[in-house]
Amino acid sequence: xxDNINPGGTVSxxxxxxxxxxxxxxxxxxxxFSLRDQGxxxxxxxxxxxxxxxxxxxxxxxxxxxxxxxxxxxxxHEVVQTIEPGLDILPAxxxxxxxxxxxxxxxxxxFDKLTTLVSGYEFLILDLGAGISGTVLSLARMAQMRVVLxxxxxxxLTDGYAIIKVLHSRFGVRDFxxxxxxxxxxxxxxxxxxxxxxxxxxxxxxxxxxxxVRLDRSMTEAVINQKPLARHAPNxxxxxxxxxxxxxxxxxxxxxxxxxxxxxxxxxxxLPST
Numbered sequence: 001x002x003d004n005i006n007p008g009g010t011v012s013x014x015x016x017x018x019x020x021x022x023x024x025x026x027x028x029x030x031x032x033f034s035l036r037d038q039g040x041x042x043x044x045x046x047x048x049x050x051x052x053x054x055x056x057x058x059x060x061x062x063x064x065x066x067x068x069x070x071x072x073x074x075x076x077h078e079v080v081q082t083i084e085p086g087l088d089i090l091p092a093x094x095x096x097x098x099x100x101x102x103x104x105x106x107x108x109x110x111f112d113k114l115t116t117l118v119s120g121y122e123f124l125i126l127d128l129g130a131g132i133s134g135t136v137l138s139l140a141r142m143a144q145m146r147v148v149l150x151x152x153x154x155x156x157l158t159d160g161y162a163i164i165k166v167l168h169s170r171f172g173v174r175d176f177x178x179x180x181x182x183x184x185x186x187x188x189x190x191x192x193x194x195x196x197x198x199x200x201x202x203x204x205x206x207x208x209x210x211x212x213v214r215l216d217r218s219m220t221e222a223v224i225n226q227k228p229l230a231r232h233a234p235n236x237x238x239x240x241x242x243x244x245x246x247x248x249x250x251x252x253x254x255x256x257x258x259x260x261x262x263x264x265x266x267x268x269x270x271l272p273s274t
Contacts, residue, residue: 002073009257010265012124013249014143018159020130022151022182026055026219026229028127029240033230034246036087040122040253045114046092048129048141049102055091058083059226060123067093070109076117090117102135110266111142117171118265122253132166140167142266145249147177147210152191168203177210179245188212210248213241 015028025048032044046054046066055062062081068074071092080088102110118124126143128136140146146167150160162180167173180188180196192209200206216238222229230239253260 005263006119006261006265007015008119008122009253009260010118010121011145011249011253011260012126012143012265013145013147014116014128014140015121015147015149016128016136016140016163017149017156017162018132018163019131019150019156022130022149022156023213023219024130024149024225025057025127027149027179027181027213027230027242028226029054029057029124030125030230030242031246031249032087032125034127034239034243035123035250036084037230038243038246038250039086040246040250041086041120042088042123042125042180043071043088043118043121044083044125045090045127047126047135049092049135054089057223057226058089058228060091062091065091065093066110069113070106076113080117083213084266088121102138107138107269111266114266115264123249124265129249132163134161137167137171138269141171141173141269144260144263144265144267145171145177145252146175147179148181148207149181150191150195152180152187156200157191157195161195164199164207165203174205175208177208179210180212182215183212184251185212211241211245213238213245 012044015024032042035042044054064074064079069076069079080090082088099164104146126139148160150156162175178189178192183191196207214237216236218233218236219238221230222232225232
């Protein structure tokens, strides 16, 4: 019987991409709504530190944000906002360049506060910034599950491979899930195969194809109206795909609940490796 380090079995899941503009924040947001709608309390965390976007997509104007929490001028419960019952958001700061590269003290403070905060949720969804900054890499390593979002465009594949390569070569990370955005089922299979072949050939491990999200004009409408797609067009093709992704992620949690309760929701990367 495992120790109850994480009694709620909280799963931390980061959404990342090497390239900006591939739909990462929209996926994070609507995945949160889909998990919530399936009965899984979730916390969305805007980890694009310094260039926050989640609150913009929701039409929110938070009075306090992650920067206030880390500075000690606000408690976690004062920063978290409820979007709907069962779905909360931890907003980030915008236009604060010093938040982009957190030092070890800030990382330690973030880890401590999040570890306490997430206990009431089944899922913590980390919407990471694009690229391979130190903060992006640190947050990716903290998460239990890493989703790399790509599109069929060659530049997106190249940059997606780059972030996988950096996390593997510098920190030994080998477990990645891949979602192909703005793609048909066949395009998704072909795109994943190209990325997976590169990882297998040059890095020595294979990826997991979590699924795809079809290109849907409703997404643009939702962004313009500052409404989540899950509420703007709940029956559109993209939401059907995201709902399927949420079901697969929820199934993983259910099948691994005992093991999840025996390990922290977030890995403390500041501790020496054992």
